[in-house]
Amino acid sequence: MAFIQSSPLPRVPPLKANSMPGEVVSVVGNVIGVDEETAYSWPACKFCGNDHLGKAQNPSTSEQHPFYYCFQCKTSFEKPLDKMSLDAYIACNSLPPEFCRIKVKMCQKSITDLLPQQEGKLGYELTSVLGKLIGPLFCVLSSSCKSIQNHQKNDVMFVLEELSCFANNP
Ligand SMILES: [Zn+2]
Known part of the structure; x- marks a missing residue:
């Protein structure tokens, strides 16, 4: 008798120090900050x-x-739909926060999950998401740059964009 184990999601490697732009990686971590300039919502059809x-x-x-x-x-x-935009800085499990900064452009569903259950209004409740655990989020690494101005040798900024196709699955 054959036992077939099916895995619903493809194996996605965690974000690593040597992950390259264009790679799909999974990210688990705690929110340590938000990019307030990206935090807004707008009505959509x-x-x-x-x-x-x-x-x-x-x-x-x-x-x-x-x-x-x-x-x-x-x-x-x-x-209308309340569409939301939010970029969060996270401390990732697979990379120590003192090693690098990680910014994730989150998709609608993850933002909704993260925000407190009150009308999803952004702007005033941003501090309430600090420390929250998010992930695993499946993201595309859009850039990874070593900061030269900064004197910390290993200060790498990773910019990730969540793949909304995963989150939109029912
Ligand atoms: Zn329409």
């Missing part, structure tokens, strides 16, 4: 995800709730 929206007045009610109109779908709707 709930049908196609497009952010090219116009505001319209609901014609059928006298309420002041704005209606959004998607120029792509040519549809109006009341509740």
Whole structure:
């Protein structure tokens, strides 16, 4: 009798000091900071995800709730998607934080998971994510650069972008 073990995800190596740009790596770690300039949210079409929206007045009610109109779908709707952007600095399990800085551009689902369960409003609750454990996130290493200005010899900055295709799986 054969016993077949199936693994649902491909084996993704953890981020290492010698990981090269373009590699897909997995990252597990604690959030040690956020890039506030990247922390924002915007309304997007709930049908196609497009952010090219116009505001319209609901014609059928006298309420002041704005209606959004998607120029792509040519549809109006009341509740848009709350799309979010957030880059987090993390201390990675596979690399000591004193060795390098790691920045991850997170995808929507990971941001939602990370934020407290209150409306997902960014900007004011950023400190509440500090110390939280995230991952494993599957990311593409977009750059790895040695900082010359910095006097720490091994200060390497890794910039990663999460692969949203993994996170969008049901
Ligand atoms: Zn649309």
